[in-house]
Amino acid sequence: MKELIFERSVAGRRGYRLPPCDVTPRPVAELIPEEHLRQHAPHLPEVSELDVVRHYTRLSQLNFSVDTHCYPLGSCTMKYNPKLNDRIASWSRFAQMHPLHPASCSQGLLRLLDELEQLLCEITGMAAFTLQPAAGAQGELTGLKIIRAYHRAKRRARTTILIPDSAHGTNPASAALSGFRVVELKSNAQGLIDVGELRRHLSHDVAALMLTNPNTLGLFERDILAITALCHEHGALVYLDGANMHALLGLVKPGEMGVDLLQLNLHKTFSTPHGGGGPGAGPVGVAKALEEFLPTPRLRTRGTRYVWEERGKRSIGRVHAFYGNVGVLVRAYVYIRTLGKAGLERVSRAAIINANYLMAKLAGTFPAAFPGPCLHEFVATLKSLKAHGVTAWDAAKRLLDYGFYAPTVYFPLTVEEAFMIEPTETESKETLDAFAAALQQIAEEAKSDPEMVRQAPHRLPVHRVDDVKAAREPNLRWDVRGHKQFAKF
Amino acid sequence: MRVPSELRYTKTHEWILPDENEAMVGITVHAQEELRDVVYVELPAVGKSVKQGEPAAVVESVKAAFDIYAPISGTVVKVNSALASSPQLVNKDCYGEGWFFAIKPSEPQELNALMTSDQYTELTASETH
Numbered sequence: 001m002k003e004l005i006f007e008r009s010v011a012g013r014r015g016y017r018l019p020p021c022d023v024t025p026r027p028v029a030e031l032i033p034e035e036h037l038r039q040h041a042p043h044l045p046e047v048s049e050l051d052v053v054r055h056y057t058r059l060s061q062l063n064f065s066v067d068t069h070c071y072p073l074g075s076c077t078m079k080y081n082p083k084l085n086d087r088i089a090s091w092s093r094f095a096q097m098h099p100l101h102p103a104s105c106s107q108g109l110l111r112l113l114d115e116l117e118q119l120l121c122e123i124t125g126m127a128a129f130t131l132q133p134a135a136g137a138q139g140e141l142t143g144l145k146i147i148r149a150y151h152r153a154k155r156r157a158r159t160t161i162l163i164p165d166s167a168h169g170t171n172p173a174s175a176a177l178s179g180f181r182v183v184e185l186k187s188n189a190q191g192l193i194d195v196g197e198l199r200r201h202l203s204h205d206v207a208a209l210m211l212t213n214p215n216t217l218g219l220f221e222r223d224i225l226a227i228t229a230l231c232h233e234h235g236a237l238v239y240l241d242g243a244n245m246h247a248l249l250g251l252v253k254p255g256e257m258g259v260d261l262l263q264l265n266l267h268k269t270f271s272t273p274h275g276g277g278g279p280g281a282g283p284v285g286v287a288k289a290l291e292e293f294l295p296t297p298r299l300r301t302r303g304t305r306y307v308w309e310e311r312g313k314r315s316i317g318r319v320h321a322f323y324g325n326v327g328v329l330v331r332a333y334v335y336i337r338t339l340g341k342a343g344l345e346r347v348s349r350a351a352i353i354n355a356n357y358l359m360a361k362l363a364g365t366f367p368a369a370f371p372g373p374c375l376h377e378f379v380a381t382l383k384s385l386k387a388h389g390v391t392a393w394d395a396a397k398r399l400l401d402y403g404f405y406a407p408t409v410y411f412p413l414t415v416e417e418a419f420m421i422e423p424t425e426t427e428s429k430e431t432l433d434a435f436a437a438a439l440q441q442i443a444e445e446a447k448s449d450p451e452m453v454r455q456a457p458h459r460l461p462v463h464r465v466d467d468v469k470a471a472r473e474p475n476l477r478w479d480v481r482g483h484k485q486f487a488k489f
Numbered sequence: 490m491r492v493p494s495e496l497r498y499t500k501t502h503e504w505i506l507p508d509e510n511e512a513m514v515g516i517t518v519h520a521q522e523e524l525r526d527v528v529y530v531e532l533p534a535v536g537k538s539v540k541q542g543e544p545a546a547v548v549e550s551v552k553a554a555f556d557i558y559a560p561i562s563g564t565v566v567k568v569n570s571a572l573a574s575s576p577q578l579v580n581k582d583c584y585g586e587g588w589f590f591a592i593k594p595s596e597p598q599e600l601n602a603l604m605t606s607d608q609y610t611e612l613t614a615s616e617t618h
Binding site: 393409410411413467468471472 | 526528529549551552553555576577
């Protein structure tokens with residue numbers, strides 16, 4: 001690692017100097033009360049413009065990203081984001097819109113948002129959508145508030161949410177945060193929901209079942225129709241975490257599975273930027289019976305005009321300023337319209353084929369934890385490495401040396417030494433072959449030179465980080481003391 | 490692997506030292522090995538009532554966060570506050586200084602259903618194959 005921007009500082013060096021002031025300056029103490037004035041100048045690095053450009057350009061080049069590397073991070077759908085999405089979203093007629101523009105001046109954008117809601121309804125089989133939630137987990141929270149509002153309106157106090165152990169990791173957290181009691185359902189030997197176990201846990205206290213389908217193991221819940229029917233018999237709703245919608249586009253609609261509400265992660269399935277602050281978008285779709293509980297404002301049409309409906313008697317209220325992360329919604333709209341119905345179906349089919357190809361290719365080295373076929377992702381177990389004192393964690397670090405971002409490790413918790421692999425539809429066969437070859441190579445290295453694997457990565461600017469020390473004694477602040485450039489402080 | 494015979498064990502790898510006033514609870518050598526380096530422990534509040542098999546604490550390692558289940562029902566009467574600043578005690582001495590909390594049992598007969606050290610040793614042997 002080269003030095004920090006602070007360490008490049010040279011006293012007196014400037015990137016830019018303001019021109020002489022053409023009005024008579026007044027002392028700052030006359031303008032700002034003394035108690036708000038700092039006593040010392042801030043410890044800012046003194047660098048030239050070129051220093052700044054080189055420093056941050058170099059840092060950006062150290063990043064792993066989908067634009068530079070294959071990123072098979074299971075459960076996250078880190079697929080390529082077509083540049084066309086960005087190009088259209090940056091058109092001034094979108095980019096220069098302000099959320100306080102009156103609806104009468106933003107009819108084009110509102111039409112786009114309305115059409116996006118309709119498209120998401122069509123894709124999922126839901127009756128209505130809100131585009132407000134800014135992320136998957138916020139979508140879950142919104143969904144849980146709708147579930148509570150629904151039961152309240154029926155004058156039922158239900159406090160339990162059932163969550164299979166194969167569900168998406170955020171589900172129990174969202175349910176607990178919403179004040180529900182979380183009860184975990186154990187999966188059966190095939191890694192699927194055990195209908196008998198579900199039946200045993202259903203009662204008049206169960207507000208909803210929260211499930212992910214395909215589940216976190218990349219397996220389709222084959223009993224889904226029986227599962228949703230059973231929940232409805234007991235007056236419980238079925239919430240689908242749409243994080244794995246990537247496997248279902250054009251193939252099956254959650255609404256037809258009996259799902260009552262769901263969130264979509266546009267930054268996964270619909271190719272909007274993901275990670276690094278995104279920002280994300282987690283629209284929530286509901287069946288007809290839940291529509292009245294959706295957050296306000298709702299986008300409505302009056303004649304040929306789009307208007308905001310601010311009030312809803314039974315609405316859970318606003319969950320985001322204005323109408324969500326609109327720039328991201330524009331990108332998702334472009335993606336859906338570019339591909340069309342047939343194209344979206346091809347996306348899911350290719351994602352499923354890619355995952356199954358890798359699963360088969362790796363079967364002799366790191367077999368899948370549960371028998372396939374899988375959908376868009378699978379979970380391999382690396383427990384065979386344990387005999388050489390090498391862990392999935394070490395293999396993940398070594399994979400970075402081969403130029404691949406590491407898959408999700410140690411999740412789901414039901415699989416020992418788990419590697420959750422999601423190649424996505426945008427990777428070529430050549431890349432998948434290279435990824436499999438790298439993992440096979442690592443399996444060999446674990447036998448011949450386990451210590452080298454345990455020390456990996458070797459080819460990156462930062463080598464093995466002491467995760468334990470970082471977690472136990474986090475030090476998040478760069479200290480100015482001891483640096484000669486800042487001796488005067 | 491050390492599995493003290495005076496303790497009782499759960500399938501979820503907690504141990505409990507039977508006592509009618511303060512039954513101490515922790516996690517086994519096997520559990521802390523699987524977790525690897527523990528970096529944070531969230532303990533229940535003293536006075537909280539817990540039910541057998543329900544989450545009572547959370548332990549976080551560099552791998553993931555896991556629930557620790559109450560081996561029996563009762564009231565939490567003591568917690569090991571040393572774990573707040575020294576979570577590594579769970580790895581160093583899981584049957585001693587790395588204990589989590591103590592329960593005053595409300596249904597002492599629940600202890601009878603827990604595993605003995607022999608049964609637990611058998612369980613972990615079968616899980617690793």
